[in-house]
Amino acid sequence: MATRVTAVVVDDxxxxxxxxxxxxxxxxxxxxxxxxxxxxxVAWLGAGATADVVxxxxxxxxxxxxxxxxxxxxxxxxxVVVYSMRSDDDVALQCLELGALCYLTKAEGAGHLxxxxxxxxxxxxxxxxxLAGALAxxxxxxxxxxxxxEAEVLVEWFQSESKEFVAHRLGISAxxxxxxxxRIRVKYxxxxxxxxxxxxxxxxxxxxxxIGVDDL
Amino acid sequence: MRESATDSxxxxxxxxxxxxxxxxxxxxxxxxxxxxxxxxxxxxxHNAPGDPMPGxxxxxxxxxxxxxxxxxxxxIVLLGVTAMIQLGLGLAPLLRHHAAYRPPVLAxxxxxxxxxxxxLCALWVLRRKPLPVTVAAGGALVVLVASFAATAALPPDSFxxxxxxxxxxxxxxxxxxxADRVPALLVALAVHTAASVTQFLLDGTPTRTELxxxxxxxxxxxxxxxxxAGLIRLLDRRAxxxxxxxxxxxxxxxxxxxxxxxxxDLRTGFAEQLGATLPLLAGLADGTVDxxxxxxxxxxxxxxxxxxxxFAENDDVPDPLVHEVTACLDVAERRxxxxxxAVSGDVVDVPAPIRRxxxxxxxxxLAAARTRARVSVLRTPELVRVAVVADGxxxxxxxxxxxxxxxxxxxxxxxxxxxxxx
Numbered sequence: 031m032a033t034r035v036t037a038v039v040v041d042d043x044x045x046x047x048x049x050x051x052x053x054x055x056x057x058x059x060x061x062x063x064x065x066x067x068x069x070x071x072v073a074w075l076g077a078g079a080t081a082d083v084v085x086x087x088x089x090x091x092x093x094x095x096x097x098x099x100x101x102x103x104x105x106x107x108x109x110v111v112v113y114s115m116r117s118d119d120d121v122a123l124q125c126l127e128l129g130a131l132c133y134l135t136k137a138e139g140a141g142h143l144x145x146x147x148x149x150x151x152x153x154x155x156x157x158x159x160x161l162a163g164a165l166a167x168x169x170x171x172x173x174x175x176x177x178x179x180e181a182e183v184l185v186e187w188f189q190s191e192s193k194e195f196v197a198h199r200l201g202i203s204a205x206x207x208x209x210x211x212x213r214i215r216v217k218y219x220x221x222x223x224x225x226x227x228x229x230x231x232x233x234x235x236x237x238x239x240x241i242g243v244d245d246l
Numbered sequence: 247m248r249e250s251a252t253d254s255x256x257x258x259x260x261x262x263x264x265x266x267x268x269x270x271x272x273x274x275x276x277x278x279x280x281x282x283x284x285x286x287x288x289x290x291x292h293n294a295p296g297d298p299m300p301g302x303x304x305x306x307x308x309x310x311x312x313x314x315x316x317x318x319x320x321x322i323v324l325l326g327v328t329a330m331i332q333l334g335l336g337l338a339p340l341l342r343h344h345a346a347y348r349p350p351v352l353a354x355x356x357x358x359x360x361x362x363x364x365x366l367c368a369l370w371v372l373r374r375k376p377l378p379v380t381v382a383a384g385g386a387l388v389v390l391v392a393s394f395a396a397t398a399a400l401p402p403d404s405f406x407x408x409x410x411x412x413x414x415x416x417x418x419x420x421x422x423x424x425a426d427r428v429p430a431l432l433v434a435l436a437v438h439t440a441a442s443v444t445q446f447l448l449d450g451t452p453t454r455t456e457l458x459x460x461x462x463x464x465x466x467x468x469x470x471x472x473x474x475a476g477l478i479r480l481l482d483r484r485a486x487x488x489x490x491x492x493x494x495x496x497x498x499x500x501x502x503x504x505x506x507x508x509x510x511d512l513r514t515g516f517a518e519q520l521g522a523t524l525p526l527l528a529g530l531a532d533g534t535v536d537x538x539x540x541x542x543x544x545x546x547x548x549x550x551x552x553x554x555x556x557f558a559e560n561d562d563v564p565d566p567l568v569h570e571v572t573a574c575l576d577v578a579e580r581r582x583x584x585x586x587x588a589v590s591g592d593v594v595d596v597p598a599p600i601r602r603x604x605x606x607x608x609x610x611x612l613a614a615a616r617t618r619a620r621v622s623v624l625r626t627p628e629l630v631r632v633a634v635v636a637d638g639x640x641x642x643x644x645x646x647x648x649x650x651x652x653x654x655x656x657x658x659x660x661x662x663x664x665x666x667x668x
Contacts, residue, residue, distance in 0.1 A: 117588070117589070119590055119591065119592075137586070159588060160588055160590070163588055163589075163590030163591075163622065163624055164590055166590065166624060166626075167590040167591035167592075167624060167625060167626055169626055169627065185624060185631070188588060188590065188622055188624060189620070189622045189624070189631075189633040189635060189660070189662065190620065190633075190635045190660060191586075191620050191635070192635070195635065195658065195660065198655060199653065199660065
């Protein structure tokens with residue numbers, strides 16, 4: 031990793047911004063927070079406009095989720111990690127649909143946030159346990175067909191929060207657990223509205239050998 | 247003085263009222279308890295108070311009501327009085343002055359008719375049944391006609407005197423016939439008296455002495471019969487009140503018995519669901535369980551969690567399953583275990599017994615957790631899965647409807663309870 035990953039934090043709570051910045055800069059390797067603010071414009075202007083990853087609070091000063099801002103960021107190819115108070119399955123699924131690379135609830139801690147940010151910087155998806163739960167419980171008509179093993183990985187990951195545990199339970203390696211989770215996200219990236227972030231995610235999966243071009 | 251008296255009165259007022267309330271409510275409670283005891287006793291014991299007729303008839307609904315019982319008794323008494331007056335006071339003057347009646351056969355006929363009405367009434371009255379309205383109305387009419395005939399057949403100057411045996415007697419007949427219908431009774435008595443008086447006045451200009459004698463008899467007989475009518479009415483009202491009081495008492499008794507039963511059910515229900523709590527408390531009380539041991543403390547933690555979950559079961563919340571799972575968490579958190587809860591999927595309607603089966607293993611697993619635990623609820627319309635991953639060894643047991651799988655490794659336990667909605 032030649033260059034350091036940069037991030038912009040959009041959240042209406044100063045304490046959350048400070049906490050997120052502290053977690054990211056404390057990561058190994060550290061992630062630089064180049065801009066932060068309570069308004070989405072910090073992600074469009076100045077240093078924030080070129081940051082690798084946008085850590086985005088979905089509820090900016092209002093009860094309604096800021097789906098419009100999220101859609102505009104994704105359409106501009108920005109890699110967004112949604113960081114939300116709400117653990118609402120439908121909201122999480124809709125964020126993925128709009129092109130967010132990750133949906134994290136604020137109940138999930140530093141480890142998940144750092145990993146999600148780092149994965150997003152490389153156009154890779156990250157699926158935290160709560161999001162795995164939302165995907166496992168997804169019964170919408172447009173949902174992609176998951177294999178039995180993929181569904182089982184989602185549930186186990188949601189239940190245990192430990193990839194080692196999942197790997198042991200299913201008799202596979204931890205990296206295979208990751209592959210399953212990424213493959214599931216590729217399947218999700220290929221449904222619904224098109225977004226540059228989703229295309230980049232699929233392209234990355236092909237590049238990583240997770241899926242073949244023939245699978246498309 | 248006046249002021250102080252007023253003060254003390256005012257001061258005593260509310261207090262007294264409060265006392266009176268207290269007495270009233272405690273008296274009510276006592277009554278309810280007594281009533282409940284009566285209700286739980288045998289049916290015979292319940293019917294016993296104030297029941298003059300034991301046996302099958304006493305149990306019938308017709309005689310169960312004290313008001314109806316009293317009315318029947320009054321009618322029997324009136325019938326007896328009427329029969330005795332007709333025989334004892336009516337027959338002798340009829341026979342003595344028989345030849346003087348104009349004609350005698352009319353007086354005989356009137357007497358026979360009145361006797362016939364008495365006999366007819368006896369058919370119902372002696373069986374303690376109320377007179378049908380046709381019998382009462384027809385009988386009253388016949389009696390009035392008989393009275394008119396008997397009065398018309400009187401010898402001269404004998405109005406309201408010995409030969410006028412029918413005047414007093416007819417009033418009794420009317421009482422028997424119309425005892426249950428006081429307004430009709432008053433009308434019939436008025437008609438009877440008015441007719442007799444009219445006949446008396448039409449018969450010829452009465453002398454002053456005759457008028458005085460007539461007034462005395464008229465007054466004496468009428469007032470006596472009216473008093474009887476009033477008495478009947480009073481008794482009837484009292485009996486109705488007694489009946490209402492009895493009904494209220496019975497209602498209270500039933501309510502008390504029901505509340506008792508509900509309380510009993512609740513206690514047994516709780517005792518079943520209390521699980522480990524009762525034996526644990528008993529063990530602590532008699533010293534066989536030592537609260538200093540980790541085992542006893544673990545049992546206490548489990549019992550506390552069970553109680554907490556049991557209380558949560560009766561809460562009215564939109565998502566009872568998660569509510570109860572949260573209740574399970576509370577107790578572990580209070581023990582210092584870091585518990586995270588993750589919920590996914592829409593609310594699925596889970597019946598209370600199934601919720602108990604789903605949360606029971608969670609309790610067991612959390613009770614064994616040492617420092618960390620993750621509880622998750624994952625719901626889809628076809629499957630509800632409640633899982634716990636914790637650092638501690640536990641082997642939760644499932645049930646027929648809710649199978650439980652668990653696995654332990656390196657001090658970590660994973661367990662999952664599953665339920666498939668029908």
